[in-house]
Amino acid sequence: MKSGELSVLSIFVCEDNKEQRERITKAIENIVLIEELDMKLALATEKPDDIIDFIKENNGVGLYFLDIDLKATINGIELATKIREYDPRGFIVFVTTHAEMSYLTFIYKVEAMDYIIKDNYRNIKERVHQCILDANKKYSTKSTDLQKIFSIKVDDRIINIEYSKILFFETSSTIHKVIVHAMDRQIEFYGKMKEIEAKLDSGFYRCHKSYIVNKENIKEIDLNNRCIHMVNGERCLISTRMLKGLIE
Template structure:
């Protein structure tokens, strides 16, 4: 998911930007949300320091703080090198600084009139969403689903397991940070995944990379986020064998690396 961040020192304008961006996300049915809206640059950096995110950042240049928007953008690049940065400011004369500090801004919007700002922000959001989906597809495998009129793309590495829903013809995706219910069949899902996923139960399809431990007696898999999924009697031996094989391979790799 692409998260949106706003850093604006004028509270009235900040609230207008929040509403404008939320409305655009709803109208366009985008898999995006506002992660943080603040007048303090440090809050943005603290958030990035504690969370791994891909972001779209709308920054004022003159923040009336020790750190201005250009400096903030430079710091953001250290945490989110592929993020999208947009400056929304009255200071047209400072646009050259974005090149000097090499922050690679997507746009530099001048606060001249509301309709212009709204139109430019709308274009930035659509452009960032398109590039984000393209980049994630290039970088790693993603599982893409349609929920109502919204297209959602989730990296394989962020999926814990799939579970059949009590609602007929529906499946529940358990991700690290979200749960999504959608229409599908386990068989169809399994065909679109890679080898890291294992059919451990008639009703469960688990990502082996996100398993914390396996309780053989209770036939339960404990995931890294504390959630559990079931393992059938038939599948548990195969799962344990695979996990043990991966563990041995990991030890061998580490040993070989040390010898090198």
Template sequence: MLSIVICEDNENQRKEITKCIEDSIMIENLDMEIVLSTENPENTIEYLNNNEISGLYFLDVDLNSDVNGIKLAEVIREYDPRGFIVFVTTHAEMSYLTFIYKVEAMDYIIKDKPESVKERIHECILNAHKKYSSKATEMQKNLTIKAEDKIINIEYNKILFFETSNIIHKVILHAVDRQIEFYAKMKDIEDKLDDRFYRCHRSFLVNKDNIKEIDKNNRVLYMTNGQECLVATRLLKGLLK
């Protein structure tokens, strides 16, 4: 999932940018969310220090702080080299600094026309989502699913297991950082995946790379996060191989 961070010291403008982003995510049904909206660049640095994210960052240049937006972008690059940085500012004359500091900004939006700003922010969100999905595909395999009108891309290596839901025709995907319930057939999912996934039970399809322990006597799998999956007797031998 692509996380969004906003750093803007003007409260009213921060609220407008936040509302614009939320509307774009809702309208386009994107698998994105705002994880931080703040006036203080130090809060952004602290968040990045404590969380590993793939981010889209909307930054003002003048933050009334010892750390301006350009310098903040330079710090962001240290934590998130592949992140997308967008400046939303009144300081057109400072755009050249993005080249000096080599922050590789996606866009530099000037706050002169509110409607133009909204349109540019919307375009940046769509562009970042497209590039993020493309990069993820290049770097590693992803599973694409549709859940609650959202198209979600999730990396294979983050998937722990799939479990049949109590709701008919639904499956629950258990990942390292989220849980998603969606309409699907377990067999159809199994056919899409590669050899790292194994159907160990009629109700469970597991990622073998994320198995921590196998209890052969009780026919139970323990995943890396401590969750348990059942193993059918006739399928235990194939799993152990």
């Protein structure tokens, strides 16, 4: 998946009760199939760490059905706060017997999409169905309105930068590292210019072996000195060989 493109909406289930987990999982798979939705069940597990490890390694937006009492080192609400670190645009739904704990979703500011009480299976199934439809609708709307995003992995964090805020990418003096110059910050990360160039859209141009520039944020091109002036005053180099392609 290219950075900035929206992938298939992934669905996750974290429920410690095996029977309930299997019933919810089966319901989700049937709903996605019947409604012919562009979604996939990515993971169903009893372990919160499985969810966290998965989203650390995989970019994208998810729909999460979480039990609150997970009988693990963290509960479902704490899991939701960790999910928000890696998937700030994801949809979180709590499925639980603990109606009295709903207020905690506001205290922890996890922005839950819904709070389903485990009273009877038919009600759960109907509510899960509606959550899937609502998430699909909102996600589809975002696909047309959402700014393109470039995602960078730095240590155990995923940092998202809007394309419009990127000025240029520059080869770092540290081997195997690249620096992205954005409007409000600079971030150094492990990467290869060739791979970054392949992920970006046509708004970016490889103007030098050490630079990839965002054409939308160029203020001026100094032909004599082969230098590009960006809108914030920063500068990057352009090689003689690549000059013609940029001007055209």
